[in-house]
Amino acid sequence: MKISESTVEMLSKQVNAEFYASYLYFSMSIWADRENLPGLAKWMELQAKEELEHAERLHKYITERGGSTILAPIDLPPGEFASALEVMEAAYEHELMVTDNFTRMTATALEEQDFATVSALRWFIDEQVEEEAQTSHWVDRLRLAGERKGALLMIDNQLAQRQEA
Ligand code: MG
Numbered sequence: 001m002k003i004s005e006s007t008v009e010m011l012s013k014q015v016n017a018e019f020y021a022s023y024l025y026f027s028m029s030i031w032a033d034r035e036n037l038p039g040l041a042k043w044m045e046l047q048a049k050e051e052l053e054h055a056e057r058l059h060k061y062i063t064e065r066g067g068s069t070i071l072a073p074i075d076l077p078p079g080e081f082a083s084a085l086e087v088m089e090a091a092y093e094h095e096l097m098v099t100d101n102f103t104r105m106t107a108t109a110l111e112e113q114d115f116a117t118v119s120a121l122r123w124f125i126d127e128q129v130e131e132e133a134q135t136s137h138w139v140d141r142l143r144l145a146g147e148r149k150g151a152l153l154m155i156d157n158q159l160a161q162r163q164e165a
């Protein structure tokens with residue numbers, strides 16, 4: 001069964017949101033580089049790459065179902081942040097919003113009895129559990145560090161340990 005136009009529109013909006021997320025994390029990486037936090041910069045760069053893969057995955061699904069992804073302009077993300085903690089808090093907030101998107105999309109797909117889309121969205125629902133857990137973990141660590149520069153540098157070293165998925 002060919003995918004409905006409304007589902008293509010809904011998933012295309014999420015393709016745009018994934019590109020925006022990538023742009024946001026790329027912006028955070030640029031900021032971290034400027035602030036001499038190479039670990040955070042690397043972590044955010046890998047995160048930005050992952051978001052591009054999410055966009056690609058959604059696009060591939062739309063195509064497989066005989067649809068055609070609709071593109072839209074990508075908003076400009078913020079470029080200035082007060083601290084590494086603020087960066088990670090913004091990342092966590094963003095992931096919560098993304099989870100909300102996928103929850104609403106899954107509910108819509110269920111309503112329309114489009115179970116193939118429900119199944120495709122399940123991967124993202126699972127992925128969001130990890131995204132929330134990770135960003136929330138780093139928010140906790142950075143809160144713990146507070147104003148102590150030594151602790152911040154230690155966390156930056158830990159962030160640098162992240163490997164490409
Ligand atoms: Mg994503």
